[in-house]
Amino acid sequence: MAELPKEKDIARDRARVAPSAREAARPNGAAEAAPEKSDAGSQSIRRVFAILRVVAAEGGNGLRLSEIASRARLHLATTHRLLRSLAVERAVVYDPFSRMYHIGHDFLQQEHETLDQRVRDHFRPLLQRVSDLTHDTVFLSARHGRDALYIHSAHGEFPPGPLPLDVGGRRPLGVGAGSLCLLAAMPARELAHTVEANEDRYVRYGSTAHDVRAKLRAYRRDGFAFDSDTVVHGLSSVGVPLYDDQGAVVAAISVLSTNERLPPDRQHQVVRWIRTETARVGEFIARGSRKPST
Numbered sequence: 001m002a003e004l005p006k007e008k009d010i011a012r013d014r015a016r017v018a019p020s021a022r023e024a025a026r027p028n029g030a031a032e033a034a035p036e037k038s039d040a041g042s043q044s045i046r047r048v049f050a051i052l053r054v055v056a057a058e059g060g061n062g063l064r065l066s067e068i069a070s071r072a073r074l075h076l077a078t079t080h081r082l083l084r085s086l087a088v089e090r091a092v093v094y095d096p097f098s099r100m101y102h103i104g105h106d107f108l109q110q111e112h113e114t115l116d117q118r119v120r121d122h123f124r125p126l127l128q129r130v131s132d133l134t135h136d137t138v139f140l141s142a143r144h145g146r147d148a149l150y151i152h153s154a155h156g157e158f159p160p161g162p163l164p165l166d167v168g169g170r171r172p173l174g175v176g177a178g179s180l181c182l183l184a185a186m187p188a189r190e191l192a193h194t195v196e197a198n199e200d201r202y203v204r205y206g207s208t209a210h211d212v213r214a215k216l217r218a219y220r221r222d223g224f225a226f227d228s229d230t231v232v233h234g235l236s237s238v239g240v241p242l243y244d245d246q247g248a249v250v251a252a253i254s255v256l257s258t259n260e261r262l263p264p265d266r267q268h269q270v271v272r273w274i275r276t277e278t279a280r281v282g283e284f285i286a287r288g289s290r291k292p293s294t
Contacts, residue, residue: 044082048086050072051072052086052091052092054071055068055103058103061100062095062098062102063101064101065080068083083101087101089104090168091104093168095165097164097205098201098204100204115250116142116149116151118284119151119242120140120151122284123152123242123253123284124152126278127140127152127153130274131156132156133273133277134156134255134257134270134273135158136156136157136159136256137153137158137163137255138153138156138253138256139152139165139256140152140153140178140251140253141178141252141254143182143185146172146197147173148170148173149168149170150166150170150171152167153166153167158257158258159235159256159257159258164232164256172205173195173198174194174195174198174202174207174215174216175205175212175231176237176239176254177224177227177237177238177252178253180212180215180219180225180239181239181240181252181254182251183212183216184219184225185241185248191216195209195213198212206229211230223271224238224239224271225240226238226239226262226267227239234259235257235258236257236258236261237255237256237257237262238267238271239252240253240271240275242278244283244284245283245284245285246286248286250284253274253278
C-alpha cells in the first residue's frame with residue numbers, strides 16, 4: 001500500500017486551507033464540537049460518507065487532503081484519520097506522488113461481476129511468467145474513464161525499494177507505458193480530447209501533453225510503449241496492449257524496472273517475451289462471443 005501522508009504534510013496542508021473553509025467547518029470560529037457519546041458512532045459514519053461522497057464526486061481526478069477537508073467541512077486531523085482508515089479498507093487509494101486521494105475501485109464495484117475481474121483472472125499467469133523471465137515487476141492495467149487503473153501485479157526483484165504505485169492505483173491515460181497503450185487504442189477524436197482533458201494532471205507526474213503525444217508517435221513507430229523518468233526519476237517501463245477475441249484492447253501489460261535494466265535491446269527482448277507468453281495464455285473471450293471451434 002502506498003505510504004500515507006505524514007504529520008508534517010498535514011501541517012502544511014492545514015496552512016493551505018482557506019480561512020473561509022475553516023470558518024465554514026467551525027461555525028462562529030468555534031472548535032469542532034465533541035459529540036455526545038451516544039451520537040459518536042453515527043457522527044463518525046456521517047463523516048465517513050461525507051468524505052466518500054467528496055472523493056467519489058471527483059471521479060478519476062483525485063483530491064488532496066486539504067481539499068477533501070474543506071469540501072467535507074471537517075478538520076484536517078479528523079479528515080486524515082478517517083482517510084487512513086478508509087485506505088486500509090481500500091475504500092480510497094492514496095497516491096504519494098501526486099498527493100491525491102482517489103475512490104477505491106473495490107469499493108465501487110463487486111469484483112466478481114466486473115470485466116476487470118475476468119481480465120485479471122485470465123492474464124494472471126501471463127504476469128507471473130513475464131515477471132519470472134524478466135525478474136522485474138509487472139503490472140496489468142485497464143482503462144477507466146480518463147485513467148488507467150492497475151488491477152493486478154507480479155513483483156520481481158527489480159526495481160528495488162518502494163514502488164510508485166500498486167494494485168488499485170491509477171494514473172491519467174498517457175502516464176506510464178501500460179497507460180500509453182490504453183490511450184493509443186482510443187478513437188482519434190476521443191484520444192485527442194482525453195489528452196487535452198488530462199493536460200493539467202500530467203504536470204503532477206513530471207510530464208506534459210506534448211510529451212504524451214511524442215510517446216504516442218514512438219509507440220506507433222515501434223509497436224510497443226516506452227516511458228522513462230515519469231513519476232520517478234530512474235525508472236522505466238515497457239508496455240504492450242492485450243486484446244480480446246474480437247480484436248479490442250481490454251488491458252495492457254507493462255514491465256517496470258530501472259533505466260539501466262531497460263536499454264533499447266532489452267526493451268525489444270522484453271516485448272518478445274510478453275508476446276510469446278501472451279500466445280501461450282490464449283485469447284481473452286469477450287462476453288457474448290464464443291471461441292471458434294477447432
